[in-house]
Amino acid sequence: MNTNITDLKTVRLSQDGSAVIILDQTRLPGSEVYISLFSAEDVWDAIYKLKVRGAPAIGIAAAYGIYICSRLIAADTYDVFYREFLRVKDYLASSRPTAVNLIAALNRMEKVVTTHAEGSVPEIVQLLRAESEAIRTEDAAACRRIGENCLSLLRPGMGILTHCNAGHLAVSEYGTALAPVYLGEERGYGFKVFADETRPLLQGARLTAYELQKAGVDVTLICDNMASAVMRKGWVQAVVVGCDRVAANGDTANKIGTSGVAILARHYGIPFYVLGPTSTIDLNCPDGESIEIEERHPEEITDMWYASRMAPEGVKAYNPAFDVTPHDLITAIITEKGIAYPPFRMEDL
Numbered sequence: 001m002n003t004n005i006t007d008l009k010t011v012r013l014s015q016d017g018s019a020v021i022i023l024d025q026t027r028l029p030g031s032e033v034y035i036s037l038f039s040a041e042d043v044w045d046a047i048y049k050l051k052v053r054g055a056p057a058i059g060i061a062a063a064y065g066i067y068i069c070s071r072l073i074a075a076d077t078y079d080v081f082y083r084e085f086l087r088v089k090d091y092l093a094s095s096r097p098t099a100v101n102l103i104a105a106l107n108r109m110e111k112v113v114t115t116h117a118e119g120s121v122p123e124i125v126q127l128l129r130a131e132s133e134a135i136r137t138e139d140a141a142a143c144r145r146i147g148e149n150c151l152s153l154l155r156p157g158m159g160i161l162t163h164c165n166a167g168h169l170a171v172s173e174y175g176t177a178l179a180p181v182y183l184g185e186e187r188g189y190g191f192k193v194f195a196d197e198t199r200p201l202l203q204g205a206r207l208t209a210y211e212l213q214k215a216g217v218d219v220t221l222i223c224d225n226m227a228s229a230v231m232r233k234g235w236v237q238a239v240v241v242g243c244d245r246v247a248a249n250g251d252t253a254n255k256i257g258t259s260g261v262a263i264l265a266r267h268y269g270i271p272f273y274v275l276g277p278t279s280t281i282d283l284n285c286p287d288g289e290s291i292e293i294e295e296r297h298p299e300e301i302t303d304m305w306y307a308s309r310m311a312p313e314g315v316k317a318y319n320p321a322f323d324v325t326p327h328d329l330i331t332a333i334i335t336e337k338g339i340a341y342p343p344f345r346m347e348d349l
């Protein structure tokens with residue numbers, strides 16, 4: 001298979017502006033099904049249930065979501081409109097806690113409202129549409145720049161390991177961690193990618209392996225506990241991962257298991273690169289300790305992927321969705337603005 005990956009539309013706005021249209025990622029890789037979201041509840045549910053997922057894609061979905069809801073607010077005055085806008089904003093912000101892009105996008109949308117307090121409600125709604133489209137367009141441009149910046153560190157034929165899905169399906173276009181892989185593929189670099197399956201929700205198996213294979217990239221799926229073995233064999237020359245929130249000191253929250261990969265990379269002397277747009281940097285978090293880590297339902301570990309229940313009834317299960325990789329295990333943080341090396345001072349970006 002060798003498809004133009006951008007043919008898949010992760011998240012977009014319907015032409016008439018009444019719906020957010022997403023590719024339902026819970027149906028992949030079996031079926032490519034697009035669903036339309038018409039209300040705040042639809043958008044909340046899609047984000048919480050990971051029908052749309054990945055830090056930038058969640059931010060874009062939330063921006064489109066609050067726009068479609070703003071159209072439905074029946075308000076003659078600014079005050080009534082703003083009060084209802086804030087109610088929807090708080091509700092959407094509660095869908096997932098770790099990826100900062102969600103709240104950052106919603107804050108950006110709110111700023112449009114507050115800076116146009118003198119305008120009419122229909123005018124404000126129009127501006128909200130433009131802002132949501134700008135968030136998506138800027139993300140697409142950022143992803144391409146991130147890809148170019150990272151590609152400058154990679155060489156043709158390298159083996160590259162990645163964890164979770166930080167590809168096209170997690171953003172507007174191309175991805176963050178997978179952007180250099182796609183650009184390299186277009187330029188004949190011939191990378192060999194190892195995709196961790198990424199327990200418990202298997203984003204690596206279901207999404208990363210799917211989109212890379214569809215794009216014609218040489219991808220090999222491995223279980224999470226095989227990363228050490230492939231590194232030891234010398235098959236991996238670089239690790240690329242995405243990020244959900246980068247603290248001011250460079251500590252990085254990403255999908256659960258990322259910190260273990262960073263420890264292995266340090267052991268084997270393999271560079272460990274974090275890739276993400278500057279919208280994922282949260283200067284309000286001084287370090288990783290202050291990043292809220294989402295905990296999800298234990299059923300995702302005990303039941304979800306098996307024909308019959310796999311763990312004993314009643315067993316306790318701990319299911320954090322993310323972990324924090326300390327900055328001292330990160331070789332470089334690559335954004336659309338360039339490549340940051342330790343000591344990380346994210347406020348300088």
Ligand SMILES: CSC[C@@H](O)[C@@H](O)C(=O)COP(=O)(O)O
Nearest residue numbers: 053054055164166170242243255
């Ligand atoms: C470009 S997206 C980077 C991260 O959002 C990604 O690696 C990740 O951790 C996604 O987690 P998910 O729980 O699937 O939303």
